[in-house]
Amino acid sequence: MSETAPLRVALIGYGFAGKTFHAPLIAATPGLALNLIGSSDAAKVAVDFPRAAVVADPLQAATDARADLVVIATPNHSHAPLARAALAAGKHVVVDKPFTLDLAEARELAALARRHDRVLSVFQNRRWDSDYLGVRQAIESGRLGEVAHFESHIDRFRPQVRERWREQAGPGTGVWWDLGPHLADQALQLFGLPERVFASLATQRDGAVVADWAHVVLEYPRRRAILHAGMLAAGGSPRFLVHGSAGSLVKAQADRQEAQLLAGLTPGAPGWGQDPDELQWFGAERSERWPTPAGDQRRYYAQVRDAVIGRGANPVTPVQAVALMAVLEAAAASAVQGRALPPALSEDERAGFERERISGASPS
Template sequence: MSDNIRVGLIGYGYASKTFHAPLIAGTPGLELAVISSSDETKVKADWPTVTVVSEPKHLFNDPNIDLIVIPTPNDTHFPLAKAALEAGKHVVVDKPFTVTLSQARELDALAKSLGRVLSVFHNRRWDSDFLTLKGLLAEGVLGEVAYFESHFDRFRPQVRDRWREQGGPGSGIWYDLAPHLLDQAITLFGLPVSMTVDLAQLRPGAQSTDYFHAILSYPQRRVILHGTMLAAAESARYIVHGSRGSYVKYGLDPQEERLKNGERLPQEDWGYDMRDGVLTRVEGEERVEETLLTVPGNYPAYYAAIRDALNGDGENPVPASQAIQVMELIELGIESAKHRATCALHEKWMVQFAPSILLLRGDFFSQCAFFLSAEESHFQTINLCLADLLAG
């Protein structure tokens, strides 16, 4: 592929305008060539030299487009990505990858069969605070992490008339905000042994999930992921406790706000987070508390890596196989919330256990155990050993 990779962008809503268009345009070697939008005036106000077409099909049929980026409503990710791949294009899909796990697996298989790069925009791997935390763990500063808490809380008490807050497939913050936190947890710790999730609609008039609380269980670690639209007071972004110390960070990475304000790349001070974290280290019998400078965030690194991957000079920064793991936890979390159960991941089976029913489902690639007590009206979680069940 030539040094000049021509990019087609589908849609010009919030994600395209705020993230993808400026990041693509600011990446050397990428050309923001064509945008599919019904509002040409809106696009031209920001990008006067970019070609605007009315339908995504024009991007699929354009032989000069190398890469198609899909930051559209979640339930359109699968059909648009499939059509783009079948047209021979490389594809970037915004998170969440798809609405269902089966869709994600189908796209991954299709991309591999066609030899196309398929990547998912999990941009918060390049948040300032996450890069700082990732460095602390890599250096062993906190020792073995026993407790990890991550929040994505907002205060939006009024339900807005937007697709993300309507009741359709892939709506609500379990699909909007939780993928960020799930992806970060998997990046740091891998897949959990089990998870317990509570999903709710707490605001008057809410049509989709506006609250989630997830507990990811590891052999000697608990990961808490929390999101709500009703948090007026500031919550800590991260609370992390390990065998050698703790790290607490408030505030949110500033890159989205700067992009939303229309700032263009590159900039020398890009990604600097003015809010530092607090590191508490144990030295002998003493606890030493210090302010820890936050590493600059780096959203531009994603599209730079995409460019390198397409040119054969690097790896896909977020391959579909990694996004599939996020989708696995999204679906498992929905099952957990639905049954008020603790669901355990397993390579081949999901087990649902009730007094007279044992159901094995090989399509879910997980094991979900719950027990309905004959004496009580609520579900009680129990531990099941799949090996013992199959052996018995």
């Protein structure tokens, strides 16, 4: 690997996440070459990437000599073992969310990355969504005053349970482990770590075997951040709702990049990430509409590239990944115990997360 040659990327997993998100974003990022894909369906891969080598065994793909950076987009239970193997083989690693299944695994991988001096990052692509970028800009501008109430919704209308691993019984399945990492990561970037986490999870659809509804409250001294996801919402839920001492903000519609990717739009093509849905601000006596900035999830992979070649910072560090895992785990335990729980982080882990959050710039 050199600074002039493209970074050789192995993508493990060519299901929904790998095919829809990772592969197009990697392919559209200068300085990255997607030359190996771990998949049991070579014919499916060949349609999109005929020149890529295909390796059926995911463990072999994780340690293949033809890769500098390994991207893991496999079912959640396999994230930790594949990341462990890739780091031990000297690879830089990107893991799709959730990072691991529990806090102990997250800490283990963070320590392993430090020991091998490798970049280890988690694919929190929705930090570069238009809706989140717009809300973050509005909060940081001070136009809302001190935020007291924050709601973040990823609501969908999918009344039929689908035949996919995310909706079947197993470790790391269900809506909280699917969408919770996005919701919680954005809130933590905005407000830091909560004192306590209170969660309610439910299984609502006919035929569902894992939780398909999640309502989680992050408790701060004065602020409450509500994270919500459900599969029986046909409409009426804004993506973001924020109330502050100087006004309120509504972002009605979600970022369009996922829909654009599903429609086959190439990242970076005309219209990519553009969001015509404006932010709505309400003050005591007047209201305003503000344009929403464009989103671009390619920025995540551009920053990973720069971190690997030593020209920039890791966009989502193991410190952040461990902190997020503590919040996800606290929510899961809270739903079982019926009480608010603190994230199980040490004082050093909390301080390290806060240092990174304060020193880090807004997504760019």
